[in-house]
Structures are given as structure tokens and as C-alpha cells.
Amino acid sequence: xxxxxxxxxxxxxxxxxxxxxxxxxxxxxxxxxxxxxxxxxxxxxxxxxxxxxxxxxxxxxxxxxxxxxxxxxxxxxxxxxxxxxxxxxxxxxxxxxxxxxxxxxxxxxxxxxxxxxxxxxxxxxxxxxxxxxxxxxxxxxxxxxxxxxxxxxxxxxxxxxxxxxxxxxxxxxxxxxxxxxxxxxxxxxxxxxxxxxxxxxxxxxxxxxxxxxxxxxxxxxxxxxxxxxxxxxxxxxxxxxxxxxxxxxxxxxxxxxxxxxxxxxxxxxxxxxxxxxxxxxxxxxxxxxxx
Amino acid sequence: xxxxxxxxxxxxxxxxxxxxxxxxxxxxxxxxxxxxxxxxxxxxxxxxxxxxxxxxxxxxxxxxxxxxxxxxxxxxxxxxxxxxxxxxxxxxxxxxxxxxxxxxxxxxxxxxxxxxxxxxxxxxxxxxxxxxxxxxxxxxxxxxxxxxxxxxxxxxxxxxxxxxxxxxxxxxxxxxxxxxxxxxxxxxxxxxxxxxxxxxxxxxxxxxxxxxxxxxxxxxxxxxxxxxxxxxxxxxxxxxxxxxxxxxxxxxxxxxxxxxxxxxxxxxxxxxxxxxxxxxxxxxxxxxxxxxxxxxxxxxxxxxx
Numbered sequence: 167x168x169x170x171x172x173x174x175x176x177x178x179x180x181x182x183x184x185x186x187x188x189x190x191x192x193x194x195x196x197x198x199x200x201x202x203x204x205x206x207x208x209x210x211x212x213x214x215x216x217x218x219x220x221x222x223x224x225x226x227x228x229x230x231x232x233x234x235x236x237x238x239x240x241x242x243x244x245x246x247x248x249x250x251x252x253x254x255x256x257x258x259x260x261x262x263x264x265x266x267x268x269x270x271x272x273x274x275x276x277x278x279x280x281x282x283x284x285x286x287x288x289x290x291x292x293x294x295x296x297x298x299x300x301x302x303x304x305x306x307x308x309x310x311x312x313x314x315x316x317x318x319x320x321x322x323x324x325x326x327x328x329x330x331x332x333x334x335x336x337x338x339x340x341x342x343x344x345x346x347x348x349x350x351x352x353x354x355x356x357x358x359x360x361x362x363x364x365x366x367x368x369x370x371x372x373x374x375x376x377x378x379x380x381x382x383x384x385x386x387x388x389x390x391x392x393x394x395x396x397x398x399x400x401x402x403x404x405x406x407x408x409x410x411x412x413x414x415x416x417x418x419x420x421x422x423x424x425x426x427x428x429x430x431x432x433x434x435x436x437x438x439x440x441x442x443x444x445x446x447x448x449x450x451x452x453x454x455x456x457x
Numbered sequence: 458x459x460x461x462x463x464x465x466x467x468x469x470x471x472x473x474x475x476x477x478x479x480x481x482x483x484x485x486x487x488x489x490x491x492x493x494x495x496x497x498x499x500x501x502x503x504x505x506x507x508x509x510x511x512x513x514x515x516x517x518x519x520x521x522x523x524x525x526x527x528x529x530x531x532x533x534x535x536x537x538x539x540x541x542x543x544x545x546x547x548x549x550x551x552x553x554x555x556x557x558x559x560x561x562x563x564x565x566x567x568x569x570x571x572x573x574x575x576x577x578x579x580x581x582x583x584x585x586x587x588x589x590x591x592x593x594x595x596x597x598x599x600x601x602x603x604x605x606x607x608x609x610x611x612x613x614x615x616x617x618x619x620x621x622x623x624x625x626x627x628x629x630x631x632x633x634x635x636x637x638x639x640x641x642x643x644x645x646x647x648x649x650x651x652x653x654x655x656x657x658x659x660x661x662x663x664x665x666x667x668x669x670x671x672x673x674x675x676x677x678x679x680x681x682x683x684x685x686x687x688x689x690x691x692x693x694x695x696x697x698x699x700x701x702x703x704x705x706x707x708x709x710x711x712x713x714x715x716x717x718x719x720x721x722x723x724x725x726x727x728x729x730x731x732x733x734x735x736x737x738x739x740x741x742x743x744x745x746x747x748x749x750x751x752x753x754x755x756x757x758x759x760x761x762x
Binding site for chain 1: 466469470472473475476477479480482483484486487488489490491492493494495496497498500511556559560562563564568571572574575576577578579581582583585586588589590591592593594596598599600603604606632635636640641644663664689696697701703704705715718719721722727730731734735737738739741742745762
């Protein structure tokens with residue numbers, strides 16, 4: 167163990183202060199929104215950093231939940247997320263497994279097709295025309311089907327399946343299990359780590375998705391949570407920004423409602439964050455294996 | 458000979474017929490949603506009429522591309538996109554590398570892990586949520602101005618002032634991605650042989666020299682790969698972020714290729730939108746291929762394929 171010099175101590179001190187400042191700047195916007203959502207309009211107006219609400223109240227949440235139609239959007243997003251995870255897991259694993267078997271013909275060619283789709287795509291407008299021609303506009307399927315089998319998920323699953331020792335699969339076959347049976351009762355139970363990572367990934371991305379819903383879904387009662395937030399918070403703020411600039415005043419009752427709307431969409435992710443964070447980190451490592 | 462190979466292929470599919478049945482449903486969905494849109498790109502070269510369909514519509518040659526480059530809307534969007542792309546490479550790309558190096562110098566495990574957990578957080582939210590938070594935070598009476606007021610800075614409406622727009626895009630992108638992006642670099646640092654550092658200490662190397670001569674070289678291959686992986690998205694400068702942070706007053710400086718294409722979709726100007734989309738995806742593909750070739754010239758074991 168070497169002795170730390172004076173210069174090293176300064177280095178360590180500055181480094182820690184820098185990292186603490188970064189952590190504060192990362193969290194503060196979230197804390198500020200949370201405090202706003204729990205404040206009365208009068209308190210929200212007070213000067214200071216608002217790290218904690220002065221007189222916490224759920225008034226704004228109450229108003230948003232009962233008056234705005236956010237519950238319908240919440241339900242739609244939940245259905246979308248659960249349905250999306252299910253479809254992704256079923257179809258991606260079924261498609262990836264044959265590509266991990268050496269006996270499967272032309273698998274090199276198929277893999278090339280998947281890889282190329284990561285480098286080049288048709289773009290927004292051909293995709294929109296396809297969805298329209300399929301008659302999927304204004305249906306949940308337009309949000310679910312396009313992402314069912316994507317190259318990235320598929321490659322990660324195939325790589326995992328390939329790492330399962332050949333002997334385990336062969337012995338299942340010797341015991342008389344068919345391909346599907348081997349897959350469901352031997353391969354899948356061994357693949358829980360990769361299935362969990364893909365499930366969480368697609369869960370978070372479905373929960374957060376909004377652009378596809380913005381262009382494919384017209385009916386308000388079919389709209390997803392993110393778009394509800396966009397309409398009631400961002401578009402509203404954009405419209406108000408130029409006015410308040412002239413009047414130099416912010417409507418704090420509106421600010422607390424907006425903050426509550428944002429927090430309602432944020433809370434589910436915040437609740438699962440401690441659990442899923444480590445899985446996501448693991449997923450990055452799975453993804454970085456050169457395939 | 459050819460006939461035999463065909464028969465052999467049929468036979469090997471037949472002997473794998475259950476695998477084939479498992480494979481096909483997902484593969485067909487993949488073809489439908491990834492490759493059929495590629496065929497749809499044809500409308501960039503057509504005068505699209507809905508009743509005639511894509512194939513039936515008359516050819517238009519390069520008319521739409523000429524129109525794109527002649528009009529001010531597309532060239533403005535292209536210029537903004539290039540500016541934002543370069544700014545992001547200059548400031549957003551190096552940020553996680555620096556963070557990983559700083560984290561690597563921390564000896565207190567709990568401290569490091571706390572910083573990591575906190576900085577990963579914004580990655581998990583959509584830009585709609587982050588935009589909602591930032592509209593409150595960066596408003597005239599928002600939290601950011603409250604911090605600045607302690608330093609005597611007058612309040613500013615950050616999101617409606619066009620001259621701040623690029624700065625805000627860069628800063629909020631760092632905010633959202635720096636922690637998450639550092640994971641991959643941090644993992645690369647964990648693989649460094651600790652005896653290298655011990656030897657450097659024995660030789661009297663300072664912290665800076667150790668970072669410069671051991672840490673950075675150890676990161677170089679990861680940096681190259683991350684650069685290669687990101688270069689294909691050079692013109693995708695963050696539609697979600699920009700669209701959700703743009704206001705009426707910043708739409709001129711914030712209009713990028715992706716928002717341009719979206720506007721063509723909303724005005725049902727499909728050919729122009731498809732042409733602009735094809736321009737940016739071809740550009741991205743070319744960049745990846747060229748960059749990969751260059752990296753391989755330098756070191757043939759590197760590169761993404």
C-alpha cells in the first residue's frame with residue numbers, strides 16, 4: 167500500500183466533488199418536479215430550491231387522476247406493455263432458436279438479413295404506408311407487431327442459445343423429445359437470464375414509446391400514457407411559454423398539475439428501477455459480445 | 458450440379474421441418490416490417506397515387522431529390538442536423554468516457570455505486586417525460602433559474618430562446634445518457650491488470666500519467682467500437698429529444714431531417730418525405746461502411762464486421 171501524496175488527496179477530493187455535483191444535477195430536475203407535484207400553488211411560488219415540499223398535498227394528483235382521462239391512457243399503456251413483452255418473448259425465442267442449431271440450413275444467410283436491417287431501413291414514410299395498407303391504423307396492433315422480432319433482440323438470444331452445451335440438447339433428443347419439446351423444456355428454462363433481460367428491455371421501451379402512437383393512433387380513448395403527457399404538459403407549455411414571457415408570471419396551479427401528470431407516468435418506472443437496473447447492466451454486457 | 462444442390466437444400470429443410478416451423482412465423486413478421494418498407498422506398502422515385510399503389514404509380518426520376526436540394530426547408534434541416542451531430546460528437550460522445558475514468562479513480566465502492574445508480578436513472582425515461590420535467594425545470598421560474606439566482610444570474614426562459622437551443626440539446630443529452638453510456642467503458646477498465654498500475658506507482662508515475670498511459674490506451678478499442686456503432690446514426694441526432702424540447706420560437710434552429718420527414722408525412726407529401734428519409738439512411742450506411750474500412754486499414758482485427 168503506497169502513501170497518498172498531497173497532490174493525490176487533492177485529486178481525489180476534486181474528483182468526488184465533481185461526481186457529487188453530477189449526481190445532484192442529475193437528480194435535481196426529478197426532485198424539483200416531485201416537489202412541485204406535492205405543493206400547493208401558493209407554496210410552489212415561493213423562492214428557494216424546493217428540495218422538499220413545504221406542506222405536502224396530493225391535491226394535484228387528485229385532480230389529474232379524476233378529471234383528465236389519464237387512467238384510460240394508463241390502462242392502454244399497461245396492456246401495450248404486457249402484450250408487447252409476451253409477443254417479443256414468444257416470437258423472438260422461437261425464431262432465434264433454429265438459428266442457433268448447426269443443422270439449420272442457410273443460417274448464415276438469415277443472420278446476414280437480420281444484421282443488414284440494423285444498418286439500413288425503409289424509414290418513416292414507407293413504414294406508415296405499410297401499416298396503413300395492412301389496415302392496422304388506429305389499432306393496438308400497429309404498436310405491437312412492428313417490434314415483435316428485431317435484429318438486436320434476436321442476435322442476443324441466439325448467442326445465448328448457442329452457448330448452451332450441445333450435449334444437453336442432444337441428450338434431450340435421445341430421451342425422445344422432439345424439437346419443440348426440447349426447446350420448451352430444456353432450452354428455455356436454461357435461458358431465463360436472457361429472457362429476463364429481453365423482457366425488461368421491451369417492457370421499458372413499450373412503456374416509454376409514444377412516436378408510433380402519435381402517427382398511427384387517432385382516437386383519444388386509445389391513446390397511450392406518454393402521448394397523454396406530451397399533450398397535456400409539453401404542448402401546453404410550448405403554447406404558454408411565449409405568453410408567460412410577456413406577462414412574467416407562471417400559473418402555479420397549472421405547474422403543479424403538469425408536475426403531477428409527469429410524476430404519474432414516472433412512478434411505475436421509479437418503482438421497478440432498483441430491481442431492473444442491474445438486469446439492464448447485465449444486458450449491456452450480453453449485447454457487447456461480438457456476434 | 459445445381460439441381461443437386463437444390464435437392465440437398467430441400468432435403469435439409471425437410472429434415473429440419475420442426476425447426477423451420479418454429480422459425481417461419483417470426484421470420485415472416487421480421488421480413489414484413491423490416492424489408493417491405495425498404496421496397497416502399499420506391500415512392501421516392503415515383504409520383505405516388507394511392508389508387509395505383511407503389512408499383513402502379515408513374516416514375517418520376519430524381520425529381521423529388523432535385524426539389525429537396527432546391528428548397529430552403531430541406532437544406533436548413535440538413536444544416537441544423539449536421540451542426541447538432543458535430544456538437545454531439547464533440548461533447549456528448551466523450552462525456553461517458555470521462556465519467557468512466559473518474560469513476561475508476563474512486564476507491565470507495567459504495568460511493569462509486571451510488572453515483573452510478575443515480576446517473577443511470579434518466580436513461581430509463583422517455584423524452585416525453587424528460588421533456589415534461591425540463592419544461593418545468595428550465596422555465597422562467599423553474600429550478601435551474603433558482604440555482605442560478607444564488608450566483609446572481611437573471612432568470613431566463615431557456616427553452617424559448619433560439620440562441621440557447623443547441624447548448625440545451627447538448628447539455629440535456631449528456632444529462633440523459635452520460636451515466637448509462639459509461640457502463641461499457643467502465644467494464645473495459647475493470648479488465649485492466651492491476652499490476653500495471655502498481656508498476657507505474659513504483660516508477661513514480663503521477664495520477665495523470667497513469668490515466669494517460671494506462672487507462673486511456675486500455676479504453677481505445679472500446680472507444681473505436683462505440684464510434685463505429687454510432688457513426689451509422691450520424692444524421693439521427695435525437696429526434697425524440699429535439700421534438701420534445703422544441704418550442705414555436707426554436708423550430709427554425711431545431712428543425713432536423715427527422716422532423717422534416719415527419720412534417721412531410723403529416724402534410725401527406727409522401728414522396729418528398731421518403732426521398733429525405735432515403736437520403737439520410739443511405740448516408741448513414743455509407744458512413745458505417747467507410748468508417749469500418751478505415752479502421753480495418755489501421756488494424757485489421759478491429760471493426761464491427
